[in-house]
Amino acid sequence: MKDLIKPGExxxxxxxxxxxxxxxxxxxxxxxxxxxLTIDEIMWNIFLIGRNDDNNPRYPNGIRYxxxxxxxxxxxxxxxxxxx
Numbered sequence: 001m002k003d004l005i006k007p008g009e010x011x012x013x014x015x016x017x018x019x020x021x022x023x024x025x026x027x028x029x030x031x032x033x034x035x036x037l038t039i040d041e042i043m044w045n046i047f048l049i050g051r052n053d054d055n056n057p058r059y060p061n062g063i064r065y066x067x068x069x070x071x072x073x074x075x076x077x078x079x080x081x082x083x084x
Contacts, residue, residue: 004028004051011044024056046070 005011016031030048032041046066054062061068073079 002051002054004048012041014041015044024058026055028052
């Protein structure tokens with residue numbers, strides 16, 4: 001399993017990572033305490049979610065899957081739900 005936070009990186013104190021093992025061993029959820037996010041916190045959420053996808057054995061493309069999904073959403077100007 002790859003690290004969600006790489007050496008030398010520091011996530012904002014407002015973001016809490018909670019290991020759930022819900023969909024796969026090592027799965028997480030990110031808690032932001034219901035507070036609107038700053039751009040820094042949004043970027044960290046994107047990286048954490050993408051890195052978490054990279055650890056998911058059901059996603060053979062890992063973080064590339066996440067990036068492609070975001071590209072399609074921005075291209076079409078709509079936040080599509082994640083395909084199940």
